[in-house]
Amino acid sequence: MLLPLPTDVSLPLYQRIAADYARAMAIGALQVGERMPSVREVMRRHQVSLSTALQMLRHLEAAGHLEARQRVGYFVRHAQGSALAPNSEPDLSQPVQGSDQAHFVGINEHISLLLEQGRQADVHTDIGGCTPPAGLFDHHYLNKVVAKLLREQPTLLVQGRSLLANQGNHPDFQQAMARRALASGIRVAPADVLATTGNSEAVALALAAVASPGDLVAVESPTYYGLLQVVESLQLQTLEIPCSPRTGMSIEALELAFQTQPRLKAVVVVPELQMPLGARMPDAHKARLVALCTAHGAALIEDDSYGLFVETEQPVKPLKAWDNASGHVIYCQAFNKSLAPGLRQGWMNGGRWHGRVQMLKFAQSRNTQTLGQLVVAEVLGSAVHQRSLAKLKQQLRDQREGMARLVARFFPLGTRLSLPPGGLCLWVELPDGFSSAALFAEALAQGIRIAPGSMFSNSGRYEHCLRLACTHPVSPAMEQACRTLGAMACRQLGQAARG
Amino acid sequence: MLLPLPTDVSLPLYQRIAADYARAMAIGALQVGERMPSVREVMRRHQVSLSTALQMLRHLEAAGHLEARQRVGYFVRHAQGSALAPNSEPDLSQPVQGSDQAHFVGINEHISLLLEQGRQADVHTDIGGCTPPAGLFDHHYLNKVVAKLLREQPTLLVQGRSLLANQGNHPDFQQAMARRALASGIRVAPADVLATTGNSEAVALALAAVASPGDLVAVESPTYYGLLQVVESLQLQTLEIPCSPRTGMSIEALELAFQTQPRLKAVVVVPELQMPLGARMPDAHKARLVALCTAHGAALIEDDSYGLFVETEQPVKPLKAWDNASGHVIYCQAFNKSLAPGLRQGWMNGGRWHGRVQMLKFAQSRNTQTLGQLVVAEVLGSAVHQRSLAKLKQQLRDQREGMARLVARFFPLGTRLSLPPGGLCLWVELPDGFSSAALFAEALAQGIRIAPGSMFSNSGRYEHCLRLACTHPVSPAMEQACRTLGAMACRQLGQAARG
Numbered sequence: 001m002l003l004p005l006p007t008d009v010s011l012p013l014y015q016r017i018a019a020d021y022a023r024a025m026a027i028g029a030l031q032v033g034e035r036m037p038s039v040r041e042v043m044r045r046h047q048v049s050l051s052t053a054l055q056m057l058r059h060l061e062a063a064g065h066l067e068a069r070q071r072v073g074y075f076v077r078h079a080q081g082s083a084l085a086p087n088s089e090p091d092l093s094q095p096v097q098g099s100d101q102a103h104f105v106g107i108n109e110h111i112s113l114l115l116e117q118g119r120q121a122d123v124h125t126d127i128g129g130c131t132p133p134a135g136l137f138d139h140h141y142l143n144k145v146v147a148k149l150l151r152e153q154p155t156l157l158v159q160g161r162s163l164l165a166n167q168g169n170h171p172d173f174q175q176a177m178a179r180r181a182l183a184s185g186i187r188v189a190p191a192d193v194l195a196t197t198g199n200s201e202a203v204a205l206a207l208a209a210v211a212s213p214g215d216l217v218a219v220e221s222p223t224y225y226g227l228l229q230v231v232e233s234l235q236l237q238t239l240e241i242p243c244s245p246r247t248g249m250s251i252e253a254l255e256l257a258f259q260t261q262p263r264l265k266a267v268v269v270v271p272e273l274q275m276p277l278g279a280r281m282p283d284a285h286k287a288r289l290v291a292l293c294t295a296h297g298a299a300l301i302e303d304d305s306y307g308l309f310v311e312t313e314q315p316v317k318p319l320k321a322w323d324n325a326s327g328h329v330i331y332c333q334a335f336n337k338s339l340a341p342g343l344r345q346g347w348m349n350g351g352r353w354h355g356r357v358q359m360l361k362f363a364q365s366r367n368t369q370t371l372g373q374l375v376v377a378e379v380l381g382s383a384v385h386q387r388s389l390a391k392l393k394q395q396l397r398d399q400r401e402g403m404a405r406l407v408a409r410f411f412p413l414g415t416r417l418s419l420p421p422g423g424l425c426l427w428v429e430l431p432d433g434f435s436s437a438a439l440f441a442e443a444l445a446q447g448i449r450i451a452p453g454s455m456f457s458n459s460g461r462y463e464h465c466l467r468l469a470c471t472h473p474v475s476p477a478m479e480q481a482c483r484t485l486g487a488m489a490c491r492q493l494g495q496a497a498r499g
Numbered sequence: 500m501l502l503p504l505p506t507d508v509s510l511p512l513y514q515r516i517a518a519d520y521a522r523a524m525a526i527g528a529l530q531v532g533e534r535m536p537s538v539r540e541v542m543r544r545h546q547v548s549l550s551t552a553l554q555m556l557r558h559l560e561a562a563g564h565l566e567a568r569q570r571v572g573y574f575v576r577h578a579q580g581s582a583l584a585p586n587s588e589p590d591l592s593q594p595v596q597g598s599d600q601a602h603f604v605g606i607n608e609h610i611s612l613l614l615e616q617g618r619q620a621d622v623h624t625d626i627g628g629c630t631p632p633a634g635l636f637d638h639h640y641l642n643k644v645v646a647k648l649l650r651e652q653p654t655l656l657v658q659g660r661s662l663l664a665n666q667g668n669h670p671d672f673q674q675a676m677a678r679r680a681l682a683s684g685i686r687v688a689p690a691d692v693l694a695t696t697g698n699s700e701a702v703a704l705a706l707a708a709v710a711s712p713g714d715l716v717a718v719e720s721p722t723y724y725g726l727l728q729v730v731e732s733l734q735l736q737t738l739e740i741p742c743s744p745r746t747g748m749s750i751e752a753l754e755l756a757f758q759t760q761p762r763l764k765a766v767v768v769v770p771e772l773q774m775p776l777g778a779r780m781p782d783a784h785k786a787r788l789v790a791l792c793t794a795h796g797a798a799l800i801e802d803d804s805y806g807l808f809v810e811t812e813q814p815v816k817p818l819k820a821w822d823n824a825s826g827h828v829i830y831c832q833a834f835n836k837s838l839a840p841g842l843r844q845g846w847m848n849g850g851r852w853h854g855r856v857q858m859l860k861f862a863q864s865r866n867t868q869t870l871g872q873l874v875v876a877e878v879l880g881s882a883v884h885q886r887s888l889a890k891l892k893q894q895l896r897d898q899r900e901g902m903a904r905l906v907a908r909f910f911p912l913g914t915r916l917s918l919p920p921g922g923l924c925l926w927v928e929l930p931d932g933f934s935s936a937a938l939f940a941e942a943l944a945q946g947i948r949i950a951p952g953s954m955f956s957n958s959g960r961y962e963h964c965l966r967l968a969c970t971h972p973v974s975p976a977m978e979q980a981c982r983t984l985g986a987m988a989c990r991q992l993g994q995a996a997r998g
Binding site: 112115119129131132134135137139140142143146147150154155156157158159160167197198200201204208212213226229230232233235336337340341342343344359360362363364365366367368369370371372375 | 611614618628630631633634636638639641642645646649653654655656657658659666696697699700703707711712725728729731732734835836839840841842843858859861862863864865866867868869870871874
């Protein structure tokens, strides 16, 4: 096991530079046995002092990444396997893929079937689901907050926050969300904050508010399977827009779709750490995307639940920040992955459709539980949560890098993988001829659960891909599981097992 | 103020008989100044001993209901106003009312507008909303249960009960609900218990699972406005089936509807304490209703949230108890009115459509929060809750009777009202020519909120009706509010103010 390499900006410079090199090793850009730059090169390249350069190299050595050879220099030590090429860019010359009727009816069943198989199996290593385990959260603090709230507001659980009380949206929660949104450039009045059960309910409400059965919804390709399910459950049809692993949804392809598809009523986008690719959409793209949807009168439904996980010093600007007047962006955010999975607390603002969203929410599930709202309002701005989130991000980063190393070491030659700048998973592309459905079944029989590529599209285009969760520590058991997966994949492709 | 007259079966016989007389006074069947039966008559009529008969009469005297006139007997003392006729039975010769397109689009907006007006007004007396106030629940006990659960399962809030964990349905909750259902004659496997956010989500999921846009849904007339909203939000259309204030939905009218409406896919029924009428469907009707829906392959969606509030010694049997094999009954139950309004915890079993319901739930809102499930599982069978529920029912009964007395005293001549055998509200019918919409607006301007009859139907048939909540104590302020409402209504009808 390698020691974790922290990247928190509050950390010393030498540690941050070390983390960059560790990342290069993780994706195979620096291979085992390769010579590290000399101390002088490091000083020049990073414009640092001698002591910083030395500290950096010794830190990597102590962490097990390098070995020092007397009088020669530092060498990459850990067996990294071969280099991995980054995820492939989409082929924009291909026509945009819509879901035909057959797929439309089938995807929900296909996904449900896979989920059900995963549920029923006796799983010892779960690399399929992307919810961080309980151990990564500070439950002591959350429980204290609950106790405090019930002490201060003893009738909280028996208050029906009904009609007179703002449709179940607690004013403290609304205030907290509006303040938070403002900090990322979004102006939302507290009264226009609608509490939701996680993000799924928010996106489902948004879609139901703006589209009618038979209408088209543009989604990223590949996309989160939950979105494909909700689109189908509302009797809408998806139009899959190619997505770059670096920059997200192709604006050009979407533009073309608007020109040819009059029933295209909504676009659903995860602009930061797109699920499953981990892409971050550049600000210039965001501005164009908002302008494009506004020009076509379409709803741009933004899922901003992963923005919190971006590992950067720069402020992260949601799409909604570009939606200055027309209100075409519907903003959705949930805290189940970042604050407390058990609370399932989220919120949304429906932009120009907010009234309709409110009406639908009220008709279909009435009020959202109050306790969760108050816990989130209390916790979100706190220093304890800031520290806890920073720790969570660091841990996820270590785990992503660790998983990438295991993929590089054990997976077939020709496997591709980009290390995303944050988030909970890796998107792994295997060579043509590989079947992730077959791997899913074979692995499940051995107690290992993965998410096969076919779950992330109606198009059947990602059969050779799979999503690996990076939510669990890279333990010896995980190493063993990746070795097993890699050997199965190699066998499928007629390669010899590696690592 | 009269003293409450308990009706709990554990109470002495004389108190129970006294309660029957008090009820007769409440609805005006026994009028002020009228002579009570003599001691001997009471002995004969109720087959009780002399001492019980005397105790009963003295109890009523002590409670302020009677005055004793020396050597003559007991006389009804409290000014009860005139007698109220019971609610009218529906006219079954009228054709069944479907929602035409205009109504279909409008009802949601109409209801939302009324709710919004109610929200924005400065309300001091709310007789509109039917959620019992916090004071009627035992919040100390609930808070203790939360503390205990978080002590025993400290990571509860940070556990994402995801794919592997039964789709967010906690096994303890499933067990508790299945056990509970069995006690009322329903056989449901724990694995087939689906946790929901209250009852609205359950009914919305049920409807989405069994009907497609354009399909017809039979509902009771009048019905809870939330149901009209959810039907419209799913782009379905309602067919209003006449409903008796005593026995609920007319099975004959429904039978006729099935013969003429091929797109009738679902029937939504509140068999016990129908909202707003308070009707209880006789068992024979229940059996016919289940058989009828089964024969037509339609879903019978049962909302059993009010069965808990029925004031009877007999066990209350849900419709689902008659659904032995075919699974055409979708059972829904929520505990927000009976256990903890703030938790919004409910559950459902989708019968033959359970798989589809699960899929929709998972697609549209994923898991239901765990804490609420565990609180309900822990509290529901407990002796503390049994006592607390009995107290709640007693209080609601006193309040219903108190409200009925105020209506009898202040409302226009010709007002009709049945005192339902349990529940949270009264359905008041005023003479023709009365406009509850006008009363709603006029009362709201004076800080009194009611629910006008037009909210409870697409048909415009209940403009002369209104629903009065009985969830608050009959305080002097409430008496004043009813006096004001009565005077407004009398003025509308050209009568002199009463009381």
